[in-house]
Amino acid sequence: MKRIALFPGSFDPFTKGHEDIVIRGSLLFDEVIIGIGQNSQKQRFFPIEVMINCINEAFKDYPNVKVDSFVGLTATFAEKINAKYLLRGLRNTTDFEYENSIAQINKNIYPNLETVLFITSPELAYISSTIVRDIHKWGQNVDKYLPYKLPT
Ligand code: ADP
Numbered sequence: 001m002k003r004i005a006l007f008p009g010s011f012d013p014f015t016k017g018h019e020d021i022v023i024r025g026s027l028l029f030d031e032v033i034i035g036i037g038q039n040s041q042k043q044r045f046f047p048i049e050v051m052i053n054c055i056n057e058a059f060k061d062y063p064n065v066k067v068d069s070f071v072g073l074t075a076t077f078a079e080k081i082n083a084k085y086l087l088r089g090l091r092n093t094t095d096f097e098y099e100n101s102i103a104q105i106n107k108n109i110y111p112n113l114e115t116v117l118f119i120t121s122p123e124l125a126y127i128s129s130t131i132v133r134d135i136h137k138w139g140q141n142v143d144k145y146l147p148y149k150l151p152t
Contacts, residue, residue, distance in 0.1 A: 005029040007115065008074045010129065011036050013046045013136075014055050017127040019147040021089045021118050026065050028116075029085060034059075035077055036069040043131050044081035050151060058147040075109035086115045091125045 005025050011018060011034070018034075030039045033057055036048055041150050061064040070077040074134035078086055086106060088099050127145050136142045136150075143149065 002030040002082075002085040004031045004033065004081065004083065004116060005037050005087050006078045006081065006083035007072070007087040007099075008035040008037055008070075008077070010039070010042070010044070011051055011055070012044050012129050013132060013142075013150075014051055014148075015093075015124075015129055015144060015145050016130055016147050017089065017120060017124040020121050021087055021122050022059070022065055023062070024118055025087045026062055031066065031081075032087065033081055034067040035074070035081075036067070036090060037074060037077075038069055038071045040071070045137070051147070052152065054146075055144045060066040073109065075106040075113055078113055079110045082136045084112055087115055088115060088117050089120050091120045092102075095099060096115075105110050108120050136139065 006023055007025060009018065022032055022034060037052060038048060050141050052069065055067040068081070074086070090096055090099060099115070099117060106115060108114055131143050132145045
C-alpha cells in the first residue's frame with residue numbers, strides 16, 4: 001500500500017522552510033500531499049488559488065508531491081485522502097509545545113495517524129510565513145524566502 005504523508009498548514013505564504021520539509025518527506029514517503037487548510041475565522045493574505053499555482057510550480061519536478069486545500073479538521077482530511085502520516089516542522093521549543101498537543105489530539109481523532117516531526121534545517125529555521133508576509137506588505141522583496149516567484 002502507498003505510504004501517503006500529509007503536510008498541512010496555512011502556507012500564507014509557502015516558504016523555503018516548508019519546501020525543505022516537503023523535499024525531505026518526499027524521500028521517505030511514496031507521496032506527499034501539501035494540504036492548505038482553509039480557516040473561515042482567519043482572513044488570508046495570499047489567496048489559496050495563487051498559492052496552489054505557486055506550489056505546483058515549485059514542485060513541478062517532483063512527481064510524488066501534490067497540493068490540495070481543505071476545510072475542517074486536519075485529521076479528518078488526512079483520513080479522507082488515506083494519509084497515515086502527518087508531517088510537521090519543528091523550528092524551536094515553541095513549535096514543539098504546540099506540535100506535541102496537536103499530535104495527541106489528532107491521534108485521538110484518527111488513531112492510525114502518525115505525526116512525523118522534522119527538525120528544521122538551521123539555515124531555514126528563522127523563516128516564518130508571518131514575517132515574510134509582513135515585510136512583503138511593506139514592499140520588501142521576499143524572493144529569497146520563497147521557492148517560486150510571486151505573480152506580479
Ligand atoms: P500552521 O498555521 O499550521 O502553523 P504554517 O504554514 O505556519 O501552518 O506551518 C506549517 C508547518 O511548517 C508547521 O509544522 C511549521 O512548524 C512548519 N514550518 C514553518 N516554517 C518553517 C521553517 N522555516 N522551516 C521548517 N518548518 C517550518
